[in-house]
Amino acid sequence: MADLPHILVVDDSRVVRVSLINHLKNHYEVREESDGEAAWQTLVVDHSIKAVISDLQMPKLNGYELLERVRTSKLRRLQQLPFILVSGEETEEERAKAKEMGVSDFVTKGAGVTELLTRLNNLMSLTSAQENLAAEREHLVQDPASGLFTRKYLELQMAQALSHAARHHLDVSVMVLGFDGFDGLCQRLGAQVAEEICNRFAKMLAGKMRHEDSLGHYGVGQFAIVSPGTAPAFCATFAQRVREAVEVAKLTIHGQTVALTVSIGLASVPTDQVATAAALLDMAGERMRIAMGNGGNRTESGGILPATRPISINHALELLGANRPEPVVPHLPSLGVRLMPLLQLMNQELGLDLPLAEIERRLSERKPHKN
Incomplete structure (x- = not known):
């Protein structure tokens, strides 16, 4: 039984719950709750539940209210959880409302448990296929080791x-x-x-x-x-x-x-x-x-x-430190202009006699001329 998918049956009638469990127990591990509020608390804490079969008319939270909480939950697993609503008298208005709220399927109690089981099986198969597709897409998008795109x-x-x-x-x-x-x-x-x-x-x-x-x-x-x-x-x-x-x-x-x-x-x-x-x-x-x-x-x-x-001064120094002056040479004019304030300060503070005017002239001669 531990290997069977877990589902939640919610109905205020114990007779209905027992009947459903007897029909589903060979296919699913069934957990039961008698009202919508208790069902909601169960869904939040029990991560093993893979689908919900809920009555429409229930105390505390009815089926619509429970469905709304599930679909608006911040938990992604609940947003996508297969959810079947069961109504005593299905009407077009009820069906439209349930569809708008994101119900997976809508079944009348008169349809019988066999019909319900068939629809549940189809939903579980569809969910499994969607999960496999999502997993394949994730593998396509990112390499699992590095996190990079494939x-x-x-x-x-x-x-x-x-x-x-x-x-x-x-x-x-x-x-x-x-x-x-x-x-x-x-x-x-x-x-x-x-x-x-x-x-x-x-x-x-x-x-x-x-x-x-x-x-x-x-x-x-x-x-x-x-x-x-x-x-x-x-x-x-x-x-x-x-x-x-x-x-x-x-x-x-x-x-x-x-x-x-x-x-x-x-x-x-x-x-x-x-x-x-x-x-x-x-x-x-x-x-x-x-x-x-x-x-x-x-x-x-x-x-x-x-x-x-232009290259940065830091990058130029890195290249020179690696004994690679060639990439630096074309950028000497722009590097010289940026370094000139530093040379002027050194000349002043250290009492040097640097030929700053000559340096500026020669750097200027190296600048490319625009036509």
Whole structure:
């Protein structure tokens, strides 16, 4: 009996309750209450109850009032609980009222217990199918280990973004990122440590994304970001920053310092002529593999150049600390302007004789000239 689904029968007539229990006991574990208020208290505390069969006319709380409490409850399990109302004389008005309040089914007592059991069985089967569908959708939406979107869900998100972009003449960009030499990383550090590295990387990415972007898994040690409304040049800029941030990071896992690099593939619509969301994602993935094959730690964008944006002083210092001056050089004019007040203060307080005018002149010569 413990394995049978639990249901609650509510009726102020003990004769009716006993009759129902005798007919249902081989199919369900039955709990009984004699009024609506007691039934409500039972439903709140007993999480095992999977359905309710309630009389319409009862003391304290009638069937309508009990149904209203169930459907307006803050408890999700009660909002969706199968609920059958049983009336002595069913009228169209009663049926319409019950339907409006969210009843699952409405049965007249004259229909007989066999009919009631059939309808209850159908409702339980429907509920089970809906729960299975919800569980499958949850598995589709999020990876249970990391909480990130699955690749299939990213494709669905991208398909919606492409449809919206086509109507409003917008860009949709996608980037696929993968750790270089991830198989070797797993062999050296073990699968559990490699997974921890991936989770840290995913959190870093999530913290840098816009609210409207979607982050999910692409493959083992690989991630994808769907960016609706983002021009490819700005996506390339973001990719470059992510790649550089990973390169200069000093990641410590279980006392070990791990050096990591990522390769990134970019694709976008309408720049890249593809017909489907899956094709756009696959194009970005293929470009990531090309970047890996060309030595790794690089971005393959199909010829799209990053949009030029100033870098922060902190980021410039990180790059210099990693012995990577090349990305800093193009930004020297803007960095120099921001540092000039500090140089002036140092010159004054330390009694230095810095050639500040000459520094400003040379930085000015390096600024790009607009036509």
